[in-house]
Amino acid sequence: MSAINREIHLASRPTGWPTADNFRLVETEVPKPGPGQLLVRNRYLSVDPYMRGRMNDVKSYVPPFALDAPLDGGALGEVVVSEADGFAPGDVVLHRLGWREYALVDARSARVVDPDLAPVTAYLGVLGMTGLTAYAGLLDVAAMRPGETVFVSAAAGAVGSLVGQIATLKGAARVVGSAGSAEKVARLRSLGFDAAFDYHDGPxxxxxxxxxxxxxxxxxxxxxxxxxxxxxxxxxPHGRVAICGMISQYNSAEPPAAPRNLAMVIGKRLTLRGFLVGDHEPLREQFVREMSGWLREGRLSYDETVVDGIENAPAAFLGLLRGENLGKMLVRL
Amino acid sequence: MSAINREIHLASRPTGWPTADNFRLVETEVPKPGPGQLLVRNRYLSVDPYMRGRMNDVKSYVPPFALDAPLDGGALGEVVVSEADGFAPGDVVLHRLGWREYALVDARSARVVDPDLAPVTAYLGVLGMTGLTAYAGLLDVAAMRPGETVFVSAAAGAVGSLVGQIATLKGAARVVGSAGSAEKVARLRSLGFDAAFDYHDGPxxxxxxxxxxxxxxxxxxxxxxxxxxxxxxxxxPHGRVAICGMISQYNSAEPPAAPRNLAMVIGKRLTLRGFLVGDHEPLREQFVREMSGWLREGRLSYDETVVDGIENAPAAFLGLLRGENLGKMLVRL
Structure with a gap:
């Protein structure tokens, strides 16, 4: 075990598109766990679009990242030292202190995962927050019913690719996705999307x-x-929109253009609903049961884009914002 | 009974704000009812913002008004000749063929109202579609709960003034309205709004x-x-918007500006829902029972702005779009 811990700090708040200069690699000492704590050596870090919002100093549903302090986010790691009942060295745990090599984790906010049940990275993606976001957004927020036509944007991303597949598995009549390259469009077809298009090809x-x-x-x-x-x-008429993200706007320094046809919601009786996955925990048991069943049966696929090394975590995040990933973006340590 | 019928035709489709030139007063013969029909002498015509949309030649939830043909809309009149069972001369009926002095009404689309139960104009307003729009939009679409704070725009209008009062009667903690003049703001306070402001006074x-x-x-x-x-x-967080109308946009020749802060719906988990009153008929019985109770008890007030003469119906409509009305805009014949 190295005595050196490396972590990524927010060096400055981005205006518009973030750059490598907004991040700083910092070396610290590996911390020592106190009572009720675990020392975790991180193996995989989750990189997610919502993190861009936390880089702004604005009040939101989660506090902004602090300057000159490590970023955080979903992570998977191995317990090195346990000072808490129920956790032993070697356990693989899911927790919220990513963006660092070693994390000092409060045992109450860690969950042991079973590496024999699924590849561990699934717990950050298809069986984790990413999967629950897709599942809850489609079935609960948008209340998709069999026979309907479903459209998902960023469809080759971690959430979007699951949305399309879940829609088909739940009986959608037609599933359509948009993505940002011909390669991604081809991938959507192989995932079973009925139609897909590259939004660069025209309006x-x-x-x-x-x-x-x-x-x-x-x-x-x-x-x-x-x-x-x-x-x-x-x-x-009576269509529904589940608003999960607006990645086209996260890097706008100016207030973004909004839909000029919003008045159509009246005559068509549309519902637009923003959501956060955290509100949909009651669905988790059903979600895990159903999704792991589909995975076992080979009816659900997922992609991962893996970048190696803590020093490359900022580049992974910037690549995610530019749409360079297929599926879930992960940093492997 | 005059042998001359006067009606208002759509002479041309407005671009942007309508003008008097878009309308034409046309004299025709008083029609004769066939089997199943009623000849109705109209007494009150309802003038409503949604009519502006029907003047455009676009596909919508109701067909556009035809050029060189009479407009239509909610009306109250007296049966002159009945060729239908269940209707007798002198009956006051509610029907959909306004904008004319005499209407040839299919008896199946007419409903006799009781002038002893409420002033007849109430059936076009507080106890009619206007009232149901307010009631269903607030309680069903927006699902207002006791203890909540409610904001309504165009609050001195026919729908808005009812929304605010119903909110208070249903236990809202605070009811706020916006309107377009100091006089209207004063009226809102006398109707029991906790706060009101004139949107001309600033952002x-x-x-x-x-x-x-x-x-x-x-x-x-x-x-x-x-x-x-x-x-x-x-x-x-978890706030709801019932989108009933967007009168600020009806006369825009350009696509209107849309809310630039729409991304906030995600973090706050907001729901925006457009609606049409026609989808909420199942609420009607409860609505009539509750609203007529409040009216009897003197707990619910409503305003009417009455313009006289079919020849002034276009002016009444233009005045409505400019916000010259307090409460329900009616044309009395």
């Missing part, structure tokens, strides 16, 4: 109209902006 | 913050634009 409105000429019933929004506007136009 | 955001410094839980939107943006900023 989103045109791509969506070609992919779903009879309109859509549900839109799972990861992007905002033009995507949301196109979806509002394409939605049929 | 809506500032007016709302002063009126509801701790934020709001429900926004009943009649206006859209700046009002919706200010409400999204003021809404507390």
């Amino acid at each position: 989103v409105r045109d791509g969506l109209r070609a992919a779903a000429p009879e309109g859509i019933d549900v839109y799972f929004d990861n992007v905002g902006g033009d995507h949301l506007e196109a979806a509002i136009s394409a939605l049929r | 809506v955001r500032d007016g709302l913050r002063a009126a509801a410094p701790e934020g709001i839980d429900v926004y009943f939107d009649n206006v859209g634009g700046d009002h919706l943006e200010a409400a999204i900023s003021a809404l507390r």
Whole structure:
């Protein structure tokens, strides 16, 4: 065990697109756990779009990251020292103190995962917050029903690719996705999407109209902006939008353009609902049971994009914002 | 009975704000009812903001008004000739063929109202579609709960003034309204609103913050634009918006500005829901029972702005769009 811990600090708050200069690699000593604590050597760090919001100094649903302190986020690691009942060295635990090599974790906020049940990274992705976000957003927030047409943006991303597959597994009549490259579009087809388009090929409105000429019933929004506007136009009466993210806007220094056709929500009786996965914990048991069943049966696939080394965590995050990942973006330590 | 019928035709489709030139007063013969029909002499015509949308030649939830044909809309009149069972001359009926002095009404789409139970104009307003819009939008669409803070725009209008009063009667902790003149703001206070502001006095955001410094839980939107943006900023977590109308946009020749802060719906888990009163018929019985009870007990007030003469119906409509009415805008024949 190295006596040196390396962690990524927020060096400055980005304005618009973040750059490598906003981050700093800092060496500290490996901390010692007190009573009720675990010393965890992190193995995988989750890199997620919502982290961009926490880099701004604004009041939100989670406090902003502090300057000159380590970032945090979902992580998987191995217990090195345990000062808490129920945890032993070698246990693989899921916790919230990522962006660092060693974490001092309060045992109450750690959960042991079973590496024999699924590859451990699944607990950060398909069977973790990412999967629950897709599952709850589609089935609970947007209340998708069998026979409906579903559109999801950022569909080759960690959440989007699961949304499309869950929709099909739950009986959607047609599942449509948008993504940012021809390679991603091809991947969506191999995942079973009925249609997919590259939003760089023309206005989103045109791509969506070609992919779903009879309109859509549900839109799972990861992007905002033009995507949301196109979806509002394409939605049929009583359609629903689950608003999970608006990645097109996270790096806008200016207030972003909003859908100019919002008045359509009246005549079409549309519902737009923002959500956070944390509110949907009651679904977790059903989610794990159903998703792990689909995984065992080979009916659900997921992609991972893995970057190695704590020093490359900022680059992984910047790549995620630029859409360089296929599926879940992870940093392996 | 005059042998001449006068009706208002749509002479041309407005671009932006309608003008008197878009309408034409046309004299026709009084029609003769066939089997199953009623000849109705109209007494009151309902003038409503949604009619503006029907003047555009766009596909919507109701077909657009035809050019060179009479407009239509809610009306109350007296049966002159009945060729249908269950209707007799002298009956006062509610029907959908306004904007004309005499209407040939299919008896199946007419309903006899009791002039002894309430002033007949109440059936176009507080006990009619206007009232049900307020009641269903607040209690069903926005699902207001006791103890919440409610904001309604166009609050001195027919729907808005009822929304605010119903909110108080149903236990809202605080009810706030915006309106377009000092006179209207004073009226809102006399109707029991806890706070009200004139949106001409400054940014809506500032007016709302002063009126509801701790934020709001429900926004009943009649206006859209700046009002919706200010409400999204003021809404507390899990807040709901019932989108009834966007009168600020009906006369925009350009696509209107949309709320630039829409991404806030995610972190605050907001729900925005457009609605049409026609979907809420199942609530009607409860609505009539509860609203007529409040009226009898003197706990619910409503205003009417009455314009006389079919020839002044276009002016009444234009005045409504400019906000010249207090409460329900009616044309008396």
